[in-house]
Amino acid sequence: MAVVEVNLGKDSYNIHIGAGILSELGQLMRQFAFTAKALVVSDENVGAIYGAVVVETLRQAGFSPRLVCVKPGETAKAYETAMTLYTAAIEEGLDRRSPIVALGGGVVGDLAGFVAATYLRGVPFIQVPTSLLAQVDSSVGGKVAINHPLGKNLIGAFYQPQLVVIDTAVLATLPxxxxxxxxxxxxxxxxxxxxxxxxxxxxxxxxxxxxxxxxxxxxxxxxxxxxxxxxxxxxxxxxxxxxxxxxxxxxxxxxxxxxxxxxxxxxxxxxxxxxxxxxxxxxxxxxxxxxxxxxxxxxxxxxxxxxxxxxxxxxxxxxxxxxxxxxxxxxxxxxxxxxxxxxxxxxxxxxxxxxxxxxx
Ligand code: NAD
Ligand code: ZN
Missing domain, CATH: 1.20.1090.10 (Dehydroquinate synthase-like - alpha domain)
Known part of the structure; x- marks a missing residue:
């Protein structure tokens, strides 16, 4: 297990890295003053393998999570998909202290981060990157975005997560x-x-x-x-x-x-x-x-x-x-x-x- 501290003043956060720590996600999230409702965003590939573990660890920590899986691939980083996530957040009654958890590769991280940055002008954001690229690159740095039909990543923000949890064991199923x-x-x-x-x-x-x-x-x-x-x-x-x-x-x-x-x-x-x-x-x-x-x-x-x-x-x-x-x-x-x-x-x-x- 390793912890990397990202020091950005009031936007500082920790990255936890280790094999099997996915099931500790709920416990790690308890340190924050979040409300119980949580939106877990994943894609159909990752959600099918790891969605249940994440929902379970959140439940055990007292959260009531809703898992939403988008279609895998770059096309999900779109305004239409963001809209379906806002709808889910509104339907669930997520408030300003309800976390949005990104469980997936860079596509899910960028998309869920964009929704977290903009829903109610910003709600807590947790990154659980599952591709190596997302673990070493897109989950660090605070850039979140969706694409426009005329260009990639054109609509976005700088928005830091409050916590990043990297389970190296999930890489076993990565192509x-x-x-x-x-x-x-x-x-x-x-x-x-x-x-x-x-x-x-x-x-x-x-x-x-x-x-x-x-x-x-x-x-x-x-x-x-x-x-x-x-x-x-x-x-x-x-x-x-x-x-x-x-x-x-x-x-x-x-x-x-x-x-x-x-x-x-x-x-x-x-x-x-x-x-x-x-x-x-x-x-x-x-x-x-x-x-x-x-x-x-x-x-x-x-x-x-x-x-x-x-x-x-x-x-x-x-x-x-x-x-x-x-x-x-x-x-x-x-x-x-x-x-x-x-x-x-x-x-x-x-x-x-x-x-x-x-x-x-
Ligand atoms: P991706 O999110 O599409 O994931 C790649 C594929 O692997 C998908 O099919 C996904 O379902 C699958 N997958 C992911 N984790 C898995 C696992 N553990 N087991 C099985 N399957 C798994 O692509 P990516 O390469 O992770 O990310 C690319 C995106 O990241 C691009 O949209 C790019 O713009 C963005 N990006 C953002 C930043 C940033 O700073 N925000 C930096 C670099 C890249
Ligand atoms: Zn790159």
Whole structure:
């Protein structure tokens, strides 16, 4: 069991991490002055496996929970689904001190968090992330959102949970491809902030892939700590938080350029991290071994290194359309070495073209 404290003044909260702690959720929630009514939001996949355990632990702790399961997948992060959740909250009579619990991956976390942030101008929010990506990334940082038909995450807020409970044992039922996708973000944390952690991930790769709960607890808590350190200094996302975008500039172009179908987010990030490492090398900032280290690690965790079926030119045009590109300038998060990043907005077009040609 590990606890990561996220220090954000009056919005501070703890992340509890351990194998089997799902059944302690109700007990952990008793420390707050919540009213008994609670809305548990999940999706049909996760709700079918873990919904009953969560309802039971809440009941035992004196809550009267209502479980609502949305359709799995990104399309649930929509205004229409949010409306059905507001309806459930109103019907149940949830008041300002009634908690909304997100039980699921990043989709459920973002959606339930958005509803918690807006229902009655904000009710208590509890995150129980069940995908590795949600455990190490989307449940830390307080960004909640739904999509608009014209773009992802366009309607949202900064809204911190009061408690995050991460059960590593639930990863046993997560599809392997989703596990690898989450590992891409774990690798990212090592690369941007912690050389020793990066080596640890590589050393323990077999234990990670065999779902050793102690090692999973270690890598999840370290990842949450790294993200929390950055978020604590930059809660509203100005300059510093940008380093979390390492590998993401190219990743977003890959996701858009391949119609959001061929690669999941973590796979696109893996290719994007290789691209960013190559840019770092061609800029004369990183030694060739850094690129080799990045590629070796990506390969070890069954993640892709290149894009098939999307031309470099197409990727380049999507790259310039990224919402983080301001005035045609791309802010590149580059590696000096493993664990050390630098921001550059002066990467020449030729280097970008060369790298995009190499990864396609
Ligand atoms: P997801 O929520 O769609 O989950 C992936 C799939 O795994 C789903 O089919 C889900 O039902 C299933 N699943 C989840 N946990 C499971 C388990 N333990 N056992 C069996 N099946 C399980 O996708 P995701 O990758 O978790 O999250 C992606 C979303 O997160 C995107 O919408 C993205 O925008 C968002 N996100 C948000 C932030 C943020 O800071 N708020 C950061 C990164 C990503
Ligand atoms: Zn990401």
């Amino acid at each position: 392997r491809r989703e596990l690898y996708a989450g590992l891409a973000e774990v690798i990212k944390y090592g690369l941007i902030a912690d050389r020793d952690f990066f080596h640890y991930i590589n050393e323990k790769s077999n234990a990670i892939l065999a779902m050793d709960n102690n090692v999973l607890t270690a890598i999840i808590s370290r990842s949450c700590r790294i993200k929390a350190d950055i978020v604590e200094q930059d809660a509203r996302e100005s300059a510093l938080r940008m380093v979390l975008n390492f590998g993401h500039t190219i990743a977003h172009a890959i996701e858009a350029g391949t119609g959001f179908a061929q690669f999941n987010h973590g796979e696109a990030v893996a290719i994007g991290m290789r691209g960013a490492a190559l840019v770092s090398h061609y800029m004369g900032i990183a030694e060739p071994e850094v690129v080799e280290n990045v590629c070796g690690t990506i390969r070890r965790f069954h993640l892709p290194l290149s894009v098939a079926g999307c031309s470099a030119a197409k990727l380049h045009s999507y790259l310039l359309h990224d919402k983080k590109v301001i005035g045609g300038k791309i802010n590149w998060i580059l590696l000096r070495s493993v664990g050390e990043v630098q921001v550059h907005s002066d990467v020449p077009e030729q280097i970008v073209s060369r790298v995009l040609a190499e990864i396609t």
